[in-house]
Amino acid sequence: MIRLQTDTPQFFSDLGDVLRLFYGDVAVSMSDGDVLFEHHFTDADGQWTDRWTSQGRESALTQPAWPGTPLEVKRLRKRQVKSALYQLLRELTGMHPPWGSLTGIRPTRLIYEAMEAGMSPEEAEKHVVDVFDVTPEKARLLTDIARMQQGIREAAPGMFDLYIGIPFCKTRCAYCSFSAGEIGDGKLVAPYVEALLREIELCRKMMDEAGMKLRAGYVGGGTPTAIPCADLERILAAAQAAFPGAVEWTVEAGRPDTIDAEKLRMLKARGVGRISVNPQSFSDETLRRIGRAHTAEETVEAFRLARALGFDDINMDVIAALPGETVSDFAHTLDVIEQLAPDSVTVHSLAIKRSSRLHEQLVTAGNGYGQIEASQRASEMIALARTRLTAGGWRPYYLYRQKYMAGNLENVGYAKPGKACLYNIGNMEETVSVLALGAGAITKWLFADRTLRIERAPNVRNIEEYIARVDEMAGRKRALGIRQ
Numbered sequence: 001m002i003r004l005q006t007d008t009p010q011f012f013s014d015l016g017d018v019l020r021l022f023y024g025d026v027a028v029s030m031s032d033g034d035v036l037f038e039h040h041f042t043d044a045d046g047q048w049t050d051r052w053t054s055q056g057r058e059s060a061l062t063q064p065a066w067p068g069t070p071l072e073v074k075r076l077r078k079r080q081v082k083s084a085l086y087q088l089l090r091e092l093t094g095m096h097p098p099w100g101s102l103t104g105i106r107p108t109r110l111i112y113e114a115m116e117a118g119m120s121p122e123e124a125e126k127h128v129v130d131v132f133d134v135t136p137e138k139a140r141l142l143t144d145i146a147r148m149q150q151g152i153r154e155a156a157p158g159m160f161d162l163y164i165g166i167p168f169c170k171t172r173c174a175y176c177s178f179s180a181g182e183i184g185d186g187k188l189v190a191p192y193v194e195a196l197l198r199e200i201e202l203c204r205k206m207m208d209e210a211g212m213k214l215r216a217g218y219v220g221g222g223t224p225t226a227i228p229c230a231d232l233e234r235i236l237a238a239a240q241a242a243f244p245g246a247v248e249w250t251v252e253a254g255r256p257d258t259i260d261a262e263k264l265r266m267l268k269a270r271g272v273g274r275i276s277v278n279p280q281s282f283s284d285e286t287l288r289r290i291g292r293a294h295t296a297e298e299t300v301e302a303f304r305l306a307r308a309l310g311f312d313d314i315n316m317d318v319i320a321a322l323p324g325e326t327v328s329d330f331a332h333t334l335d336v337i338e339q340l341a342p343d344s345v346t347v348h349s350l351a352i353k354r355s356s357r358l359h360e361q362l363v364t365a366g367n368g369y370g371q372i373e374a375s376q377r378a379s380e381m382i383a384l385a386r387t388r389l390t391a392g393g394w395r396p397y398y399l400y401r402q403k404y405m406a407g408n409l410e411n412v413g414y415a416k417p418g419k420a421c422l423y424n425i426g427n428m429e430e431t432v433s434v435l436a437l438g439a440g441a442i443t444k445w446l447f448a449d450r451t452l453r454i455e456r457a458p459n460v461r462n463i464e465e466y467i468a469r470v471d472e473m474a475g476r477k478r479a480l481g482i483r484q
């Protein structure tokens with residue numbers, strides 16, 4: 001445990017995140033710990049100084065005090081105190097995290113901010129390298145993504161995106177962080193579908209009154225195709241009748257063992273253009289190890305079936321740094337991806353969340369999932385994916401980061417020209433309002449009053465709770481005062 005004493009306790013949790021860039025998933029406390037990090041702040045003669053000491057080393061950062069609004073002052077204070085701590089940690093450990101001092105989940109925002117301030121893409125890249133110590137490769141990734149997002153990052157006024165969550169899976173993956181009550185085994189499907197239909201109807205009225213129109217719809221999970229075909233069809237039919245006119249519909253058909261010709265034909269008939277068939281890995285041994293309960297061959301068959309039935313926009317998700325996987329296992333997964341040639345590929349870095357079975361097996365029990373070794377492996381795999389996919393004609397088009405990711409890396413969506421998913425971009429960049437229905441779904445609404453403001457309305461995560469309280473969930477959205 002690390003003890004962190006700071007003159008700016010309002011940033012305690014952000015400072016903990018900086019420590020975790022270097023020490024992994026470590027506990028941080030204000031009062032206890034084996035190693036002490038001490039911080040003093042002074043504001044004198046128009047200068048802000050943050051001084052950090054630990055283990056006999058000291059690091060200080062001084063900058064002119066910023067005479068802005070309270071919100072700007074808070075933002076810049078936070079940035080400076082984090083940078084000063086980051087500087088000390090770099091000296092102490094000799095490590096250079098790929099995303100430098102950035103701990104947020106949307107680094108592309110910094111590139112956009114810099115470009116809005118008048119910088120060219122090249123200057124914006126240099127800015128994130130200089131100010132945040134991001135590596136040049138990652139800075140280049142950000143500008144590549146900004147180029148791909150040109151013209152499709154925002155929606156026209158009055159448009160929103162829709163998310164529908166189907167929280168059921170046949171078996172639970174080892175890295176899944178949902179609790180049993182949040183990811184059902186199918187017994188509650190029928191009442192869940194009824195609750196969802198009710199939420200769709202309540203929200204239809206709300207969107208009609210606000211004069212809002214649907215741009216892109218996304219059905220995720222869980223595994224939407226884990227429920228019976230007729231149930232999934234009822235949900236899609238109700239959503240499309242309530243919110244007509246979408247230019248894009250995606251359904252995650254994540255587990256290949258839930259995909260069959262009947263479901264694919266139904267999706268096609270309902271105008272679902274984009275599906276996701278997720279191998280995660282093309283190694284049977286890895287799939288067994290992570291509890292996926294399907295083989296690599298089944299993924300290939302599901303993909304070919306979808307192609308044969310006319311799907312021309314198929315995404316595949318893969319995960320780097322799965323336990324026990326070597327770089328050559330991952331290279332094999334990329335070989336198969338190249339042969340199948342899906343239209344988009346999302347490359348995730350494994351995130352071992354505390355609530356997952358994998359955390360229990362590998363981290364808590366100390367089963368040799370060495371942080372540094374895993375970080376290096378993850379970093380090599382992610383770099384390999386970038387090189388191979390780019391050479392194969394896929395381009396990075398969206399990116400996000402999560403806590404507890406192997407090697408402090410990132411998740412990146414790559415797409416062939418014209419196959420970038422609008423929903424993914426709008427959701428990750430927070431440039432489009434998202435109406436989110438179903439257990440655990442979080443509605444995010446953008447209000448452009450004087451400044452851009454995002455309001456959230458979360459649905460309860462527990463499936464039974466959601467079914468019992470669905471009217472209240474719709475009420476939470478109504479309370480946002482949704483309008484154009």
Ligand code: SF4
Pocket residue numbers: 168169171172173175176177178183221222223254
């Ligand atoms: S498919 Fe996703 S939601 Fe379902 S068990 Fe695996 S990780 Fe969890």
